[in-house]
Amino acid sequence: MHSICLTNNKGGVGKTTTAVSLAHGLVLLLRHNNLPHRVLLVDTDSQAHATLLTTGRREWERAESLGEVLVARPSRAGAVLQRLIMPSTWDEDLHVLPGSPALDGVNARLAEDHGFAVRLRHALRSVADQYDWVVIDTMPSFSRLTTIAMVAATDIVIPVELRFLETIGLQAIIEKIADVRQTWEVPVRLTGILPVKYDQRVTLERENLELYAEHPFYGPHLFQQAIPINVAISYAHDACESIFMYDDRSTAARAYMAFVRELIERVLAS
Amino acid sequence: MHSICLTNNKGGVGKTTTAVSLAHGLVLLLRHNNLPHRVLLVDTDSQAHATLLTTGRREWERAESLGEVLVARPSRAGAVLQRLIMPSTWDEDLHVLPGSPALDGVNARLAEDHGFAVRLRHALRSVADQYDWVVIDTMPSFSRLTTIAMVAATDIVIPVELRFLETIGLQAIIEKIADVRQTWEVPVRLTGILPVKYDQRVTLERENLELYAEHPFYGPHLFQQAIPINVAISYAHDACESIFMYDDRSTAARAYMAFVRELIERVLAS
Numbered sequence: 001m002h003s004i005c006l007t008n009n010k011g012g013v014g015k016t017t018t019a020v021s022l023a024h025g026l027v028l029l030l031r032h033n034n035l036p037h038r039v040l041l042v043d044t045d046s047q048a049h050a051t052l053l054t055t056g057r058r059e060w061e062r063a064e065s066l067g068e069v070l071v072a073r074p075s076r077a078g079a080v081l082q083r084l085i086m087p088s089t090w091d092e093d094l095h096v097l098p099g100s101p102a103l104d105g106v107n108a109r110l111a112e113d114h115g116f117a118v119r120l121r122h123a124l125r126s127v128a129d130q131y132d133w134v135v136i137d138t139m140p141s142f143s144r145l146t147t148i149a150m151v152a153a154t155d156i157v158i159p160v161e162l163r164f165l166e167t168i169g170l171q172a173i174i175e176k177i178a179d180v181r182q183t184w185e186v187p188v189r190l191t192g193i194l195p196v197k198y199d200q201r202v203t204l205e206r207e208n209l210e211l212y213a214e215h216p217f218y219g220p221h222l223f224q225q226a227i228p229i230n231v232a233i234s235y236a237h238d239a240c241e242s243i244f245m246y247d248d249r250s251t252a253a254r255a256y257m258a259f260v261r262e263l264i265e266r267v268l269a270s
Numbered sequence: 271m272h273s274i275c276l277t278n279n280k281g282g283v284g285k286t287t288t289a290v291s292l293a294h295g296l297v298l299l300l301r302h303n304n305l306p307h308r309v310l311l312v313d314t315d316s317q318a319h320a321t322l323l324t325t326g327r328r329e330w331e332r333a334e335s336l337g338e339v340l341v342a343r344p345s346r347a348g349a350v351l352q353r354l355i356m357p358s359t360w361d362e363d364l365h366v367l368p369g370s371p372a373l374d375g376v377n378a379r380l381a382e383d384h385g386f387a388v389r390l391r392h393a394l395r396s397v398a399d400q401y402d403w404v405v406i407d408t409m410p411s412f413s414r415l416t417t418i419a420m421v422a423a424t425d426i427v428i429p430v431e432l433r434f435l436e437t438i439g440l441q442a443i444i445e446k447i448a449d450v451r452q453t454w455e456v457p458v459r460l461t462g463i464l465p466v467k468y469d470q471r472v473t474l475e476r477e478n479l480e481l482y483a484e485h486p487f488y489g490p491h492l493f494q495q496a497i498p499i500n501v502a503i504s505y506a507h508d509a510c511e512s513i514f515m516y517d518d519r520s521t522a523a524r525a526y527m528a529f530v531r532e533l534i535e536r537v538l539a540s
C-alpha cells in the first residue's frame with residue numbers, strides 16, 4: 001500500500017486540488033492499465049475541503065472523521081477507521097476518511113499524547129488489504145496533524161506555486177521532512193515537487209520555474225509537468241466534481257494525468 | 271489607536287498582501303491628509319511573510335518576535351514589545367513587530383496559559399501613545415495566535431476570494447468572531463469583507479461577487495472596491511516593495527488605496 005502525502009505550509013497552493021485530482025487520477029489510470037486501483041483519500045484538515053469536494057458533505061457539525069481515529073485507544077483505532085470511511089461521489093473505487101472542524105480540537109488534545117505521531121500510520125494497517133493507494137491532504141501549517149500525515153506516508157509530494165512568497169518557504173518544508181524521518185524513524189521520502197497554478201504568461205513565474213529546474217536539489221525532484229492555471233479547476237470545484245469528470249480535455253486535467261503517471265512510475269520504481 | 275486584524279483561515283487568500291498594503295496605505299493616505307499616521311504592523315504568523323516583505327528580514331533562526339512578548343511576564347510584556355519593534359524598509363512611519371518560526375512553539379505553549387488571549391491586547395497599551403493605527407496579519411488557521419490577534423483588534427477585515435472553496439468557509443469565520451467577542455468580552459467588530467484576487471473575466475467569480483453583494487449579511491459588509499488580480503502584486507512581492515512603491519498606478523495599487531480610504535471612513539465613523 002503506497003501512501004502519498006500532499007503537504008506545504010503555505011496556504012492556497014493547491015494541496016487539496018492536487019490531493020483530490022491525484023486520488024481520482026490514480027483510480028482511473030491504474031484501472032485503465034489493469035492494475036490494483038482501490039484508493040483511500042484521508043483528510044487531515046479541519047477545513048475538510050478534500051472531503052467536501054469528493055463527497056459533497058457539508059455537515060460541519062458532524063464529528064465523524066479522522067479525529068475519532070486519532071483519539072481512540074490504539075487497539076480500537078483500526079476498527080474506528082474502518083467504520084468511518086465513506087464512499088466518494090466520484091468513483092466506487094475511491095473512498096474517503098473525512099476531515100471535520102473537530103480536528104482543530106483533536107490537534108490541541110494530541111499535545112498530551114506522546115505516541116501521537118504514529119496514530120494514523122498504525123490505524124491504516126487495518127485496511128492495508130482493502131486499499132492499494134492512500135492519498136493524504138494536509139492543512140497549511142506544521143501542526144501535529146501534519147506530522148501525523150507525514151509519518152503515515154511512504155511518499156511526500158510538495159505542490160509549489162512559482163511566486164516569491166511561495167518559493168521562499170520550500171527549504172523549511174524539506175527540512176521538516178528530514179526532521180520527521182529522523183524523529184519518528186520512518187522511511188517516508190520526498191518523492192517530488194509539483195509546480196502548480198503555473199501561469200506561463202508571467203515572466204516571473206517562467207523565471208522561477210527555471211530557477212527550480214536548475215537547482216541542484218530541487219531540480220531532480222521536479223515533476224516534468226507543471227499544472228497550469230486553468231479556470232476549469234474553479235468550475236470543477238464549484239460542481240464538486242473531479243477535473244477529469246468536469247472536463248478531461250482541459251489543460252489542468254491533462255497535466256494532472258501526466259503527473260499521476262509520473263508519480264506512479266517514481267513510486268513503483270523505488 | 272485603531273487596530274485592524276486581517277483574518278481568514280483559508281490559505282492564500284491575500285491576508286498578508288492586504289495587511290502590508292493596508293499598513294503602508296494608511297501611512298500614505300493619512301499623511302497626505304495631515305492626519306496622525308504612525309502605523310505598527312504586527313505579524314502573528316510563524317511564516318513571517320508580512321515581516322519579510324516590509325523589512326527584508328529572512329533570518330529564520332532569530333527568535334526576536336511577537337513570540338517573546340507573548341511568553342513574557344505580563345508586567346514585562348510592554349517593555350519587551352517596545353524593544354522588539356523594528357523599522358520597516360518601506361516608510362519611516364511604518365514599524366513592524368516581527369513574526370518568526372518560533373511562533374509555532376509559542377502557539378503550543380499558550381495551551382497552559384489561561385490568560386493567553388489578552389497578551390497582545392495588553393502589551394499594545396504600552397505603545398498606544400506611539401502609534402495611531404495597528405495592522406495585524408494572521409496565519410491560515412483558527413489557532414491561539416489568531417485568537418490573540420482578534421482579541422487585540424478593534425476592527426476585523428476578512429479578505430475573501432470569489433471561488434467555491436474560499437466562499438464556503440466565510441460563515442465559520444463570522445461565527446469565530448462572534449465567539450471571540452463573547453468569550454473574551456471584547457468589543458472587536460467585523461468592519462468589512464474585502465473581495466481580493468478578483469478576476470472579472472471569470473463568469474463564476476462575477477456571479478459569486480453578485481451573490482455576496484445581494485446577501486443580507488455579507489452584502490452591507492462588502493467593501494466597494496474589489497482588489498483585482500494583478501501581476502504587479504507578484505512583482506512587488508518579489509522586490510519586497512509595497513504595491514504603492516512598485517507601481518502606484520497599477521490596478522491593485524489604486525484598488526488598495528480605495529479600500530484604505532473606505533476603511534478609514536468606516537473606522538472613524540463608528
Ligand SMILES: Nc1ncnc2c1ncn2[C@@H]1O[C@H](COP(=O)(O)OP(=O)(O)OP(=O)(O)O)[C@@H](O)[C@H]1O
Nearest residue numbers: 011012013014015016017140228229230233281433
Ligand atoms: N491549476 C489551477 N488553476 C486554477 N485554479 C486553481 C488551480 N489549482 C488550484 N486552484 C484554486 O486555488 C485555490 C486554492 O487551491 P487549494 O484549496 O487546492 O489549495 P490548498 O493548498 O489546499 O489551500 P489551503 O492551504 O487553504 O488548504 C482554490 O480556489 C482552487 O480552486
Ligand SMILES: Nc1ncnc2c1ncn2[C@@H]1O[C@H](COP(=O)(O)OP(=O)(O)OP(=O)(O)O)[C@@H](O)[C@H]1O
Nearest residue numbers: 011163281282283284285286287410498499500503
Ligand atoms: N491582487 C492580487 N493579484 C495577484 N496576486 C495576488 C494578489 N493578492 C495576492 N496575490 C498573491 O497570492 C498569493 C497569496 O497571497 P498572500 O500570501 O497575501 O495570502 P495569505 O492569505 O496571506 O496566505 P497564507 O494563508 O499562506 O498566509 C501570493 O503569491 C500573492 O502574491
Ligand SMILES: [Mg+2]
Nearest residue numbers: 015016045049
Ligand atoms: Mg487545502
Ligand SMILES: [Mg+2]
Nearest residue numbers: 285286315319
Ligand atoms: Mg499570509
